[in-house]
Amino acid sequence: MTNARVVIGLGITAGAIIIGSWTFVDLRTNGEDAATIAAGRTIYGDHCAACHGVQLEGQPDWKTPLPSGRLPAPPHDASGHTWHHADEMLFRIVKEGTAAVVGGNYESDMPGFGDTLGDAEIRAVLAFIKSTWPERERGFQEEVSRRR
Template sequence: MSKSLRNTVWTGLIVGALAFAIYVGWRYADNASTATASAEIIAQGRQVYADQCAACHGADLEGQPDWRSLLPSGRLPAPPHDESGHTWHHADDVLFRIIKEGTATIVGGDYESDMPGFADVLSDAEIRAVLAYIKSTWPERERNYQEGVSQIN
């Protein structure tokens, strides 16, 4: 193997390893930042939740009554975000996309939902803060489960 070819192969290996390390570090940092959010971020998320989410999902994250039963419109009521709901079953990236793009966009098909996307209303940082606030209210078992699901994706 010529010296030039050997240098090209080594450069490719190094660049690939560096790109992988950056990707893994970014994924870990993103998950870790939402799992261990600061009190300031949680407070910001609490305020954004009160302003943008509580009208449908409840001031105490309790959701709408009978949230598992279809409304006359054929859509489901807003689910709770406390431990009695299913929010903690979903990975961070799914929850982020639901808030940003809306439930119907994520579920696909002919699914209809009253949950709009908030891409034009909330910044990515505000969405992460809302998720940090919601997660901060969960008992340890639900937080641990959700953290594990987020690391798989």
């Protein structure tokens, strides 16, 4: 009887750990799997980090226009504003470029990557970026995306 209780107890504990880890993964990554996030990290490093920073920190003084009148690349960490935008908007900015999305003759150094990256690759980059945000920012961004 004692061995059966130990086995049952271990089974319940293992189940709780598995369920708890699923919940953590869903909260931390919007349900994206680790492979997608890892791919996004690599793609980000190859195509985004040169402007937006290896640590997603953006360019210095990113709110102050450059001599060209264009804004520096913003951070994608919690100190920036990326998390204020819905998924659809973020996807379009990466695919089409900021100027194409904003319109009205807006000029930006952010190119569109639609000719370079496929839709799944763009989504992977966004999954990676979102996986780095604290819970408050992730929750806000999820809510903004739900409303769109």
